[in-house]
Amino acid sequence: MSCASVTLVVWTSAWLHGAAAADDVLDALGVWAELHEVVADDDGTATALDLPGPDERPVGPALLLASLRRASVTTARLVLPVAGDVRGLGGQGLLSQYALRAGQAVVLPDAGVGLVPKLVADGVLRWTVFDLPSVTPAEHLPIGEAEHGLQSAMREAATALVTLDVARHRPNVRKEIADLSAEHQRLSWPAGMPPRSLRVLQRAAEVGAILQVAASDAPGGAISASATAARDEALRPLSDAVRRARLAAVDEAVRVLSDQEAGRH
Structure with a gap:
């Protein structure tokens, strides 16, 4: 079936290019969980995007959007990895491991990060922000x-x-x-x-x-x-x-x- 990453990529892209408001993005995500929270996997990524680190209290997705605006992010990509194909995730790092487990990820090349969602409690979806080890050109599929x-x-x-x-x-x-x-x-x-x-x-x-x-x-x-x-x-x-x-x-x-x-x- 579809997945939360599809929703985030499409609506974030619309928002980044002036075709949607931030509240529209948050409302669209509500289909997947009542509460969405965001946390960085490591302190370096947390500092770079001004997001909470792994030992800190998560924040809501509105602050993630604010971070993306500050980082001058212009594009978001969808990745749906399967065993043997983790292209777009920068190699065999933590991002690839967690994305493969989830079967989905959102990659933000401009910020050098990727996000992976996971249901951590009933009605709570957590987006973990991982470092993107390397950025490769996206494969275009007509x-x-x-x-x-x-x-x-x-x-x-x-x-x-x-x-x-x-x-x-x-x-x-x-x-x-x-x-x-x-x-x-x-x-x-x-x-x-x-x-x-x-x-x-x-x-x-x-x-x-x-x-x-x-x-x-x-x-x-x-x-x-x-x-x-x-x-x-x-x-x-x-x-x-x-x-x-x-x-x-x-x-x-x-x-x-x-x-x-x-x-x-």
């Missing part, structure tokens, strides 16, 4: 290419459901998929969000819902280790297509939001 891959993935995901006989083990499978997909509708987006990004994110949510149901074990039942391995192998390329689609959709949104500011000047 949204058209990603959308085409996602369309193929949708057909393959439907076939996988039949092949894996998910419906027989889960009689309410269609409702499960619909409910999971509907969660995406709760998310809000900036006024300047490009329609194509919205469409791709929605389709990614639909395929992601199918994959989530297909990858989960049947209630009250167990499948063999060989069947589990076959299932995971069948779903892996589909998961990659969803991941690439989300990255491309967010990259396109950030580009369009940035261009809108340029057009106003």
Whole structure:
């Protein structure tokens, strides 16, 4: 499904380029947790951004936005790392380790940091700010290419459901998929969000819902280790297509939001 980092990247980009207010960013984050808090992983990063260190009391995201403004940050990037692919996280440092565990991160190249969210209590999401060891050029994935891959993935995901006989083990499978997909509708987006990004994110949510149901074990039942391995192998390329689609959709949104500011000047 979608994740808090997608929301933070898109809304922060809109805010940085004058297409949203700071309060809009904070309101959008509210979908993911009632309370968001921010803390730096090390004292050096804390000092550089004027944020609390690891042994200090966390602050709210409003102070993070103020820090980004002071640091003259102009862009935010989404990273969705998986085992074997942690590009964009500056190598095998702490940022990569924690981002891989979370499956998501926000990278702020101008500030030389990355943020990783973690649910630390019921209704409390903590963003930890890590040093970004090195900054590498972002890989550009054309949204058209990603959308085409996602369309193929949708057909393959439907076939996988039949092949894996998910419906027989889960009689309410269609409702499960619909409910999971509907969660995406709760998310809000900036006024300047490009329609194509919205469409791709929605389709990614639909395929992601199918994959989530297909990858989960049947209630009250167990499948063999060989069947589990076959299932995971069948779903892996589909998961990659969803991941690439989300990255491309967010990259396109950030580009369009940035261009809108340029057009106003």
